Amino acid sequence: MGGLTSIPGFKVGHAQDFDAITGCTVILCPPGTVGGIDQRGGAPGTRETDLLHPMHLVNQVNAVLLTGGSAFGLDAAAGVMRYCEENKMGVDVGPTHVPIVPAAVLFDLGIGDPKVRPDAEMGYQACKNASQDSPAEGNVGAGTGATVGKILSMKMATKSGIGTASVDIGGGGKVAAIVAVNAFGDVIDPESSEIIAGARGVKGYADTVKVMKSFVGRKVMSFASAADNTVIGVVATNVKLNKEQITRVAQMAHNGLARTIRPAFTLLDGDTAFALSAGEVEMDQNIVGAYAAVAYQEAILRAVRSAKKIAGMPAAS
Secondary structure (H helix, E strand, O other): OOHHHHOOOOEEEEEEEOOOOEEEEEEEOOOOOEEEEEEOOOOOOEEOOHHHOOOOOOOEOOEEEEEOOHHHHHHHHHHHHHHHHHOOOOEEOOOOEEOOOOEEEOOOOOOOOOOOOOOHHHHHHHHHHOEOOOOOOEOOHHHOOOEEOOOOOHHHOEEOOEEEEEEEEEOOEEEEEEEEOOOOOEEEEOOOOEEEEOOEOOOOEOOHHHHHHOOOOOOHHHOOOOOOOOOEEEEEEEEOOOHHHHHHHHHHHHHHHHHHEEOOOOOOOOOEEEEEEEEEEOOOHHHHHHHHHHHHHHHHHHHHHOOOOEOOEOEOO
8 A cells, every 4th residue: 555655755766777687776755754773684784874873963864775786786875865965855064965865785796797786876866766656566676686595596596576565553653664675584474384485496495494404513604695685674654753762663673574584684684674753643662663563574575476587587476
């Protein structure tokens, strides 16, 4: 029902290179948006995230970037900065406005052209493409090169993508999520406990957790690349929360990842969740956090179910 853009004032824009199989997604925030973050994976690639923690000076966020390209993809943030500055979005420092643009990356260099990564121009284009329309899902934006289930190598992985979902929590409150799913592990339907996307075996899915048993006595790094993974996403709400409260919402939102990805938060993932508050609805933060996890969970499921086959790699669909 509109996904993340169902939260008033937020816009989402994608940009991608289908030949190189990579892209980025930008979330443009309404004025006064308060941000928080929860970073649980062991191999993150991020930018401007320290300032989101409580007790740091800046409270407002202008945009969030989710991007492919591994650490190279952080270049796209420069384009988001340029767009925001041109539109006078950011901290007013007199001569100009300094945009606050936190970012997180996922590794998609193993599926397309590793020499082509999201850059400043792609980040700028994603901003120009941003709208309040329901965001496209699947093989677009940061989900263009996303894959899941890589314990048996990229050749046996499954194509994933980006998904979005929203929840009406009553009393005028809403919470929504958008997530690019690029996990080391498998994606699980929490209702049936069945694998819906992941490492492929000879017949059906191999079940990453079961396969891990066969590597007892060896370090995980010996059979899987630490660089090939990471689930990154954003939750947003129109409930009015301060920095400490929205940070707790980000932490609770990650429960949605734990319910849908197995194993979760490994040393091989850089899982990072941003949370954004922009609105005047009064509601207990615990309610918002509980449903943030639901929205995050549903966005992950939609990401893999809306993905399409690409470069010879099959998708769940």
